[in-house]
Amino acid sequence: MLKKFKIFLEMIKFxxxxxxxxFAYMGAILGSMVLNNILPHWSQIGWITLAMVGARSAAxxxxxxxxxxxxxxxxxTAGRAIPAGLLSSKEVLLFIVIAFIVxxxxxxxxxxxxxxxxxxxxxxxxxxxxxxRFTWAxxxxxxxxxxxxxxxGWVAVTGKIDGISLIFYFTVAFWTAGFDIIYAxxxxxxxxxxxxxxIPSRFGIAKALIIAKFFHFLTAVGFMSxxxxxxxxxxxxxxxxxxxLILIYEHRLVSPKDLSKLNTAFFTMNGVLxxxxxxxxxxxxxVR
Numbered sequence: 621m622l623k624k625f626k627i628f629l630e631m632i633k634f635x636x637x638x639x640x641x642x643f644a645y646m647g648a649i650l651g652s653m654v655l656n657n658i659l660p661h662w663s664q665i666g667w668i669t670l671a672m673v674g675a676r677s678a679a680x681x682x683x684x685x686x687x688x689x690x691x692x693x694x695x696x697t698a699g700r701a702i703p704a705g706l707l708s709s710k711e712v713l714l715f716i717v718i719a720f721i722v723x724x725x726x727x728x729x730x731x732x733x734x735x736x737x738x739x740x741x742x743x744x745x746x747x748x749x750x751x752x753r754f755t756w757a758x759x760x761x762x763x764x765x766x767x768x769x770x771x772x773g774w775v776a777v778t779g780k781i782d783g784i785s786l787i788f789y790f791t792v793a794f795w796t797a798g799f800d801i802i803y804a805x806x807x808x809x810x811x812x813x814x815x816x817x818x819i820p821s822r823f824g825i826a827k828a829l830i831i832a833k834f835f836h837f838l839t840a841v842g843f844m845s846x847x848x849x850x851x852x853x854x855x856x857x858x859x860x861x862x863x864x865l866i867l868i869y870e871h872r873l874v875s876p877k878d879l880s881k882l883n884t885a886f887f888t889m890n891g892v893l894x895x896x897x898x899x900x901x902x903x904x905x906x907v908r
Contacts, residue, residue, distance in 0.1 A: 624707075628715060631701040632680035638891045640769035642898035643792050644672050647773030651785060653905045654850050660777040667729045668776050672769060674722030679745040679765070681716040685709055686749040694810050731779045734772070741768050752811075756822040759804065763797035763835075784849050791842025795893075798835035799870070801828050803886045805879055826876040836867045843897070852904050859900025866893045 648668055652660040684691070684702055692703035701707040720742070727734050744765040751758035767789045774785040804811070804818040805828060811821040820828040843860040846852060870889040873881040 627701050627706050631684055631707060631712070632677050639796070639894055640676065640766050640792075641669070641672050642894040643767075644668055644769040644773035646898045646901050647770035647785070647788060648777045649902060649905050650788070650846075650850065650852075651774035651780075652777040654784060655778045655780065655782075659906065664730065664777050667726045668773055671723055671726035671730075671772065671776075674719045674724075674726060675741065675745060675768075678716050678719035678723060679748070681712050681719060682746060683749040685712050685716070690814065690816070693814065694807065696807065696810075730776045733775055733779050733781075737772075737775065741772070744768065752816050752818060754817060756817040756819050758817060759797040759800045759819055760793070762800050763793035763795070766796040767791075767793035784846065787842055787845050787849070791839055791846070794835040794842065795839040795890075798832040798839065799886055799890050801832040801835070802870075802874055802882065805829070805874070806882055824876075825879075829871070829874065829876065833871055836871070840864055840867065852901070853908060855904035855908055856900050859897055859904075862900075863893050863897050866896070 645665065645668070648660045648665060652658055684700060687697075688702045688709065691697040691700050698704070702709060702712060723742075724738065727738050744761070748758070748761050748765050751761045755761075770792050771781070771785055771789040774788065775781060778785075801819050805820045805825050807816075807818070808820045808825060810816075811818050818828075819831055823831070840860075840863075843863065847857055847860065866889050873884055873889070
């Protein structure tokens, strides 16, 4: 049982929840403080966490089932749980159903708007897995899906969507799309061979990296906009300056001729960035 549990965690890359969860917490704290001038209740944070885990687990599990044939052909992904025979499709489908139930239960404990938006969130969670079969904009669809985390955190504690929450939403969406483009560069040959769509396979690695830089420039603009549109202070400002340095360093790690440090750029740098921006926002809103 423990071995099987570890395989499921590896399949969904549970540690990558670190990318979106800090932004979900940031959305909750920022939204509650900006609109209500109070901190979110611990029960709200708990249900937000459970909803995030359910949503991401369902999405990753579905992605593994949908892509099982493609994963088996790709040397980089052939060792994943389903193509390697470590898990069956039926086991993963049962896991997906349970994860969606967790998402539904957690969302039902928040507010009416969260429940109304749940079908839209589920649509994006399901739809993304199919996009690389027909559009190179799949990275943007992933961004819009992952960015539901901060928007969901905001809505969970405020019951509202406003201009600031949408700026935060698109900021995280462009951040996600940018690093996903970088990550997709390693599969450019396989994607072209199999007729799969991505920005690297469509435009080449050099242009793809330029597009990723532009998306991360928009991310930088978005983070700065939050500073001017809210009561965030120099503490948050210092945090986003550090985040900008991380983005710059991330892009210096990869080039069209050298992708050897791609995993560092994708996993380490983006995990650090999300935690750092949340931490400085928390210090600004809560401690200060």
